[in-house]
Amino acid sequence: MTTTTTTTTPGTTPADGSPVLEASGVTMRFGGLTAVQNVDLTVGSGEILGLIGPNGAGKTTFFNCLTGLYVPTEGTVSYKGKVLPHRSHLVTQAGIARTFQNIRLFANMTVLENVLVGRHTRTREGLWSALLRGPGFKKAERESEERAMELLEFTGLTAKREHLARNLPYGEQRKLEIARALASEPGLLLLDEPTAGMTASETSATRDLVLAVREQGTAVLVIEHDMRFIFNLCDRVAVLVQGQKLVEGSPEQVQNDDRVVAAYLGTPFEGAPGAEEAAEVQAAEQAATAAPGGSDTATGRGRNDSEEGGKD
Ligand SMILES: Nc1ncnc2c1ncn2[C@@H]1O[C@H](COP(=O)(O)OP(=O)(O)OP(=O)(O)O)[C@@H](O)[C@H]1O
Structure with a gap:
């Protein structure tokens, strides 16, 4: 595993288990379709929470409600006790960063530049300062670059800093996405299917990286179809089925719950949504x-x- 630790901390949350994210009664309707229905979910500081469910269960829609990409039809989302605005850049500024199901890097920018882009929510220098390249801007630029280099070291990408993002192997592109998300210094990182299409060794490296992210003070909420990855990584797991939260508990509790097995097999059971x-x-x-x-x-x-x- 290539992950190395640094002396700096991506998140600022002490891992005392206090709630970082609180979603309450989140519902999202698209016309007549209810994609997410009345979902409550809490992520504590220092926690890794898995969100699983069959295809079309509403996982990504729920993520989009958390990150301000969608305005939920009902419900609220709070970060460290404050209700979040429905604007994704303000959500990032508040302290939540995410990666996407489909990789969204700047393909023709270098690895380092991609991470620097992720820093912009933490840079206070304004337009004039940037245009005039005054001392404030130069100092901010230097600090951003130092932080970006730490994140490349953290994700094992230092040697690739000048490579174009599009030339990285798939597993490293996924790592770069995580490095870029961490550049905004989040207290909570949302990962949407981080191991999709990965080899077994890339998946294992991703697990180590997520554990290291938590170790450095950032809580993690992760959507994933790879059950082995989820059950080996997460402190708790929540299961969405047809937009509703069916079960939430430790990996053991979820694995042994007959309703979860039935939901994946498509077998109806008493009390199931629908x-x-x-x-x-x-x-x-x-x-x-x-x-x-x-x-x-x-x-x-x-x-x-x-x-x-x-x-x-
Ligand atoms: N923008 C949208 N407009 C209309 N319907 C949508 C929209 N986004 C999602 N849906 C519908 O909402 C439901 C939930 O989709 P969503 O992508 O959230 O599920 P998912 O659990 O993430 O699925 P998967 O695991 O396959 O990615 C699906 O029926 C989907 O077709």
Whole structure:
């Protein structure tokens, strides 16, 4: 593993377990579709929380509500006790950084430049100072570069500092995304599928990197489909199914919960989101089958089939 530790701290939160992020009653509707429904979620300082769920469960939509990309239809999101505005740059400024499901680097900029871009929310120098390149600007520029170099060392990318981002191997591009997110000095890092498409050794290096990020004082909320990665990394895991939080607990509790297994296999279970509607449909189908001339759902034949059969 290439991760090395530095003397500086990305986050400023003491790891005392106090809430860093508090999402309360978050709901997101797109027209008639409720993608996220009444979700409460808390991430404590020093914590790594996993967010899992089948495809289309609402995980990324929920992330977008947390980071100000979407304005939730209902609910609030607070960071360290303050309700966040619905503007992504203000959310970053407040202390939440994220990576995306699809890598979003500046492909034609160098590795170092990409990290420097991530520093802009922490640089106070204004436009005139930058244009005139006054002493304040030069000092800020020097500090930013020092910090960026520390982050490259932290993520094992120092030797690649002058390489163009697009020329990095896939695993290193993912690392660079994390370095860039850390450049804004977040207290909470949101990772959306950080190991998607990675080899086993890249996944293992990512796990070490996330643990090192936590070690340095930044809490982490991570979406991932790789269950082994999630259960080996996280302190707690929350499961979203059809936009609702189904279960939350330790990796052991979640792994042993029959409802989670059923949700992944698509098996309906008592109390599952949508289970009531599914049960109503099933009852109606059974009633129709039992009625004289009713449809035969087992064979997939409906009323029209039997009527046609009657004509023969
Ligand atoms: N901008 C949008 N407009 C309309 N519907 C959307 C929008 N974004 C997401 N959805 C819908 O919301 C639901 C949840 O999608 P979302 O991408 O959040 O799920 P997910 O759990 O992240 O899925 P995956 O694991 O496949 O990435 C899906 O039915 C999706 O089609």
